[in-house]
Amino acid sequence: MALNINPMNMIGSNLPSFSLPSLKSPKVSMVSTLPPRSKDIGNLKPFTAPKLVHQATHTMPPHKIEIFNSLEEWARDNILIHLKPVEKCWQPKDFLPDPSSDGFEDQVRELRERAKEIPDEYFVVLVGDMITEEALPTYQTMLNTLDGTRDETGASPTSWATWTRAWTAEENRHTDLLNKYLYMCGRVDMRQVEKTIQYLIGSGMDPGTENSPYLGFIYTTFQERATFISHGNTARLAKVHGDMNLAQLCGSIAADEKRHETAYTKILEKLFEIDPDGSVLSFADMMRKKISMPAHLMYDGQDESLFDHYSSVAQRIGVYTAKDYADIVEYLVERWKVKELTGLSADGRQAQDYVCGLAPRIRRLEERAQERAKETPFIPFSWVSGREVKL
Ligand SMILES: [Fe+2]
Numbered sequence: 001m002a003l004n005i006n007p008m009n010m011i012g013s014n015l016p017s018f019s020l021p022s023l024k025s026p027k028v029s030m031v032s033t034l035p036p037r038s039k040d041i042g043n044l045k046p047f048t049a050p051k052l053v054h055q056a057t058h059t060m061p062p063h064k065i066e067i068f069n070s071l072e073e074w075a076r077d078n079i080l081i082h083l084k085p086v087e088k089c090w091q092p093k094d095f096l097p098d099p100s101s102d103g104f105e106d107q108v109r110e111l112r113e114r115a116k117e118i119p120d121e122y123f124v125v126l127v128g129d130m131i132t133e134e135a136l137p138t139y140q141t142m143l144n145t146l147d148g149t150r151d152e153t154g155a156s157p158t159s160w161a162t163w164t165r166a167w168t169a170e171e172n173r174h175t176d177l178l179n180k181y182l183y184m185c186g187r188v189d190m191r192q193v194e195k196t197i198q199y200l201i202g203s204g205m206d207p208g209t210e211n212s213p214y215l216g217f218i219y220t221t222f223q224e225r226a227t228f229i230s231h232g233n234t235a236r237l238a239k240v241h242g243d244m245n246l247a248q249l250c251g252s253i254a255a256d257e258k259r260h261e262t263a264y265t266k267i268l269e270k271l272f273e274i275d276p277d278g279s280v281l282s283f284a285d286m287m288r289k290k291i292s293m294p295a296h297l298m299y300d301g302q303d304e305s306l307f308d309h310y311s312s313v314a315q316r317i318g319v320y321t322a323k324d325y326a327d328i329v330e331y332l333v334e335r336w337k338v339k340e341l342t343g344l345s346a347d348g349r350q351a352q353d354y355v356c357g358l359a360p361r362i363r364r365l366e367e368r369a370q371e372r373a374k375e376t377p378f379i380p381f382s383w384v385s386g387r388e389v390k391l
C-alpha cells in the first residue's frame with residue numbers, strides 16, 4: 001500500500017554480508033549472551049560492500065569553495081546561534097530512571113509497565129528511528145566530505161567545522177536517549193538491534209552529495225525536517241498509547257531536529273541569494289536522485305529488505321509517509337522562494353520547473369499507489385524477537 005518513498009526500493013538493493021567477529025575468549029562471559037564459538041568462523045564470507053549508485057566525487061566547481069570561505073563570518077553570526085549551550089541542553093538522563101537514586105528499580109518497573117501497553121509495530125518504528133540516529137559516525141563523516149566546509153583537522157576553528165562538531169554532539173544525545181530507553185523497556189531484542197547498528201555503520205550511506213556543500217546541505221535540510229516529523233509522530237503515538245513519558249522523550253528529540261532544520265534551511269536560503277542558478281540546479285539534482293534515507297543500508301543479518309519493511313510500517317502507522325516527503329519538498333520550494341527566482345540559465349529554469357512541479361506529482365503517484373493497494377502481509381522482525389508485524 002505504501003508509495004515507495006525509498007529510492008533503494010526502485011533500484012533494488014544488494015545488501016552487505018559481513019563476517020562475524022572472531023570471538024577471542026568466550027569463557028569470560030558469565031552473563032554474556034555471546035554466540036558460541038563456531039568452527040566455521042574461518043569459512044565465513046568476507047565483508048562485501050553493498051551495491052552503491054551515487055559514487056561521483058568532487059563535482060562542485062573548485063572556484064565555488066570561495067563562496068563558503070566568504071560565508072565564514074556569516075555562518076558564525078547566523079548558523080552557530082542555532083546551537084544550544086551544553087548547560088542549557090537536556091541530557092538523556094533527564095528522561096530516564098536515575099541509576100544513582102534509590103527509586104531506580106521502581107522507575108524502571110514503571111517504564112516497563114507503560115511500554116507493555118504499546119504495540120510491536122510502534123517498537124519496530126522506534127527501533128528503526130533509533131538505529132538511524134545511531135549511525136551518527138556516518139553522518140559526521142559525510143559532512144566532513146564536503147569541499148569548503150569540512151573539518152580539516154578534527155578541531156578546526158572555522159564556523160563550518162564548529163557547527164559540524166557541535167551538531168554531532170547534540171545529535172549524540174538522541175542516540176543515547178533512544179538506546180537507553182529501548183534497552184530498559186524490555187520490548188525489543190537488543191542483540192538484534194545492536195547487530196543492525198554495527199552492520200549499518202560498517203556499510204555507511206550513499207546520499208549522492210558528491211562532496212558538494214550545496215548538495216550536502218540540501219540533503220541535511222531535508223533530513224532534519226524528516227526526522228522532526230517522524231520523532232514528532234512517535235511522540236504523538238506514544239501519547240495515544242498512554243505513555244506521556246515516552247511522548248516527552250520523543251518530543252524533545254523532535255524539538256532539536258527542528259532547530260537543526262532551521263540552521264540548514266538558512267544556509268540554503270543564503271546560497272539561493274548568492275548563487276540562485278547553482279542552488280536550484282543542486283536542489284533539482286538531489287530531488288531527481290530522490291533523498292535516500294540515511295539508514296537505507298540497514299541489515300540485521302536476516303532480513304535483506306529490512307529498511308523497506310521498516311519504512312512500510314512507518315508509513316502505515318503514520319510516522320513517516322510519502323505524503324510527508326511531498327510536504328517537505330513543497331515546504332522547501334516555498335521556503336527558498338524557488339518559484340520567484342529570476343535570471344536563471346536555461347538549465348536553471350528547467351530545474352526550477354522540475355522542483356516546483358514535484359510535490360503534486362508525488363501526491364498523484366501516492367494516490368494511485370493507494371488505489372492499487374493490496375492487503376499487506378505480516379512479516380517477522382528480529383528486533384521484536386521475531387514477532388510478526390503488518391507492513
Ligand atoms: Fe537526531
Ligand SMILES: [Fe+2]
Nearest residue numbers: 224227257260
Ligand atoms: Fe537531526
